[in-house]
Amino acid sequence: MTWKRYLPITIACIITGMLLSSALRAQTALENSEKASRNQTLIDIINSLEEETKVLEETIDSLRAQIEKIQNEEAPGQQGYVASLQDQIQQLKLRSGQTNVSGPGIIIVLDDNTAGAEAAKINNPEFYNPEDFIVHDKNLLYLISAIRGEAEAIAINNQRLAANSDIRCVGTVIMVNSSRLAPPYEIKAIGDPLRLEAAVLNSDEYVYLKSKEMPVTITKAEEISLPGLKGLGTISYTQPVKEEKKEEKQEEKGD
């Protein structure tokens, strides 16, 4: 007769058990979905934006090809004039970094100090700071600054640097021209190899990186090829100052 006595509480126990396990599962599902959905939307946004950038860059390429084609169609009777204009355009493109270029120069390879990080993690974990062993945006920025005067064209991981190029830190990645880069960072610069090398070796940043035992290598190369800049912002606010006005202003300052 005892089992009959315990029947109600056993039923209650069974139901409680079922409730408990389903509540547990629902709760974990809730937590997972919260985390996943937040990250997923951000990841989706990034992916779609990168996709868009790619499409836009392709559009730029095709439009440029069209422009080039039209420019190359020589107007009859004005051949000399058109040719000189085309020369000018080519020169301007070269200066603004829109064309693929090649020439002698140096290649600087900069990587995260993973060996040092491992050693530090084992030897003194309480002082271990992963920030000390990775390449930061500032390291790249200072190195670029050191060679900018000597170099005629620079690219980091095949991202060409032009007048409006950015080198930024976003979270754990470095962005150049708003594209994400991953180590090792390869800075290619076209110019006099010897002078470029000297500029790097004499820079404070190179000494600093060496003192932190970051793996930096400099190699001189006879032939380096750099890609052109993909997108170049339009100039909509800046206007050239007219010569007369300039003089007036100078006079005002003189007074």
Next chain:
Amino acid sequence: MWFPIIGLIIGILLGSIFTFPVPIVYAKYLSIAVLAALDSLLGGVRGILEDSFDGTILLSGFFTNTLLAALLAYMGDHLGVDLYLAAVLAFGIRLFNNLGFIRRDFINRYRAKRKIL
């Protein structure tokens, strides 16, 4: 004596094998319902130990408490008042109360047995 514990284990197993899907929105109410169910269960155990156990009262209390707790939390969410806190507090206090009584009952039984021996 062991029926309730075996029942609990069976219930957990059943719950993990047969996944009746709970919409994520109701996860909170389910948690409150679990609290109410546990409270009723401990009340039942205490009843058994104190020989005042009544199956009908237990089952009716079990279901009404569980449903009411979930309903209260649901209503609170829609009224903008954290009514589920009331349920958590009430059931929490009762849970610990019952647990205390159950502990005392067990100790008393153990002592009584030793005296007889």
